[in-house]
Amino acid sequence: MNLSKLGIALLALLLPMASSAESPAVPARSAPTYADLADLAVEAPVAAHIKISQAIGLKEERAAAVPPGKSRFYVEANIVSLIRGQGLPASIRYLADMPRDSAGKSPKLRKKSEFLILAAPVPGRPGELQLVAPDAQLAWSPALADRIRTILREASAADAPPRIIGVGKAFHVPGSLPGESETQLFLLAAGGRPISLSVLRRPGEQPRWAVALGEIVDEAAAPPAPDTLLWYRLACGLPHALPPASFADADAGNVEAIRVDYRLVLDRLGPCVRTRAP
Numbered sequence: 001m002n003l004s005k006l007g008i009a010l011l012a013l014l015l016p017m018a019s020s021a022e023s024p025a026v027p028a029r030s031a032p033t034y035a036d037l038a039d040l041a042v043e044a045p046v047a048a049h050i051k052i053s054q055a056i057g058l059k060e061e062r063a064a065a066v067p068p069g070k071s072r073f074y075v076e077a078n079i080v081s082l083i084r085g086q087g088l089p090a091s092i093r094y095l096a097d098m099p100r101d102s103a104g105k106s107p108k109l110r111k112k113s114e115f116l117i118l119a120a121p122v123p124g125r126p127g128e129l130q131l132v133a134p135d136a137q138l139a140w141s142p143a144l145a146d147r148i149r150t151i152l153r154e155a156s157a158a159d160a161p162p163r164i165i166g167v168g169k170a171f172h173v174p175g176s177l178p179g180e181s182e183t184q185l186f187l188l189a190a191g192g193r194p195i196s197l198s199v200l201r202r203p204g205e206q207p208r209w210a211v212a213l214g215e216i217v218d219e220a221a222a223p224p225a226p227d228t229l230l231w232y233r234l235a236c237g238l239p240h241a242l243p244p245a246s247f248a249d250a251d252a253g254n255v256e257a258i259r260v261d262y263r264l265v266l267d268r269l270g271p272c273v274r275t276r277a278p
Contacts, residue, residue, distance in 0.1 A: 030275040032138065034147075034227040035236050039276070041151045042229075044118035044132045046085035049140055050077040050092065055109035058095075067134070067277075070097040071106035075137075080114065083145060084152050089127045094119060097134040114140035116148065135276060154229035161213060161230040162189035164237030170246040172254035172261070179203040183261035185246070187238075199261035209265050223268060236272035238265075 041047060054076045066072050073096050079088060094117065098107050118136040119129035131137060138144060154160060166188035174181045183199040198221065199209045210221035211234065224230035242262050247255050 032144075033273045033275055034151075035232060035272050035274050036276050037144075037147055038151050038229065038232045038236075039274070040118045040132055040136050041148050042155045044084065044120065044136070046088065046117070046119045046121065046129060047083035047148055047152060048085060048088070048092075048117055048119070049080040049083065049145060050115055050117055051080050052077045052109055052111055052113045052115070053091070054111065057106055066097065069100050069104075070134070071100055072097050073109050075109065077115075083116075083149055085121075088121070092127050092129050094129040094131055096131060096137040098137075116140050116144055118148075133276075151229065159213065161233045162191055162193045162195065164189055164195070164233050167239060167242055167246050169249050170242060170258045170262070171250055172257045174254075174257075175202075177203055181257065183258055185242075185258070185262060185265075197262075197265055199264060201261075207261070207264055209261075209268060226270065231269065232272070234265075235269040238269075240266070 052075060055073045058072045058074055074093070075096055076091065076093050078091055082088065096109070096117075098109065100106055116138045117129070117131060118133075118138075119131050122128040122130055164187055168186040168188050170183065170185045172181060172183045179201060180203060181201045185197040187195045187197065189195045193213070194215050196212050197209065198212070199207055201207045209223055211224060211230065212221045213230075224234065242259060247258065250258060
């Protein structure tokens with residue numbers, strides 16, 4: 001199928017960036033981290049395994065503001081399978097930005113190349129998609145598809161952990177024994193859902209921390225497992241330091257203890273590692 005000049009122009013308005021002549025194969029990139037994939041997948045209405053039927057590198061007069069080191073392609077592809085989404089035709093179209101090689105040459109998007117894309121439908125234009133980010137076209141592999149399915153399964157669950165938008169009030173209560181204490185931090189979450197952190201210290205024991213998704217913190221509360229949606233919401237959503245407002249209702253003598261316990265939570269969570277360009 002020949003690519004429509006009108007279609008190229010219309011899609012170019014959705015993702016304003018350019019390209020140069022085609023040459024070598026698509027360069028390798030670092031494997032995406034859990035945070036990279038969650039950033040792309042959680043808000044994507046469409047996740048699809050696709051096979052390219054035709055791709056054209058757009059020249060500068062056909063696009064604008066392409067990031068340095070990238071080339072833009074107008075892509076036609078066939079859907080192999082849908083991981084998320086419905087009502088799409090068998091053939092789709094979208095724009096993708098691809099990294100150039102070390103010599104500055106544009107890659108090739110070869111016919112029958114397979115990718116996993118994370119996208120949204122373009123309203124009023126059946127079959128046209130807009131990637132949720134310029135790099136939301138990922139080299140297909142069954143392992144990658146499994147990771148995306150797991151993220152989407154967690155994100156669509158009725159009790160899915162909410163997005164963290166800040167930290168509310170924090171409290172610290174010393175125990176009756178030296179070295180015994182409990183800190184509670186109440187988080188601000190999208191949709192107003194209750195979520196809190198607790199840090200419990202007992203003499204002779206390692207500090208224990210837990211997260212609770214609800215009004216009540218029960219004994220079964222525990223830290224999240226790494227590379228889960230709850231871990232991602234916390235590790236990638238919590239601020240590096242508590243805001244002053246968090247201490248508004250705390251005793252002045254307990255402020256430093258709260259800071260120490262909050263730092264313990266961040267250290268136990270570990271860093272939110274991303275490899276994608278900002």
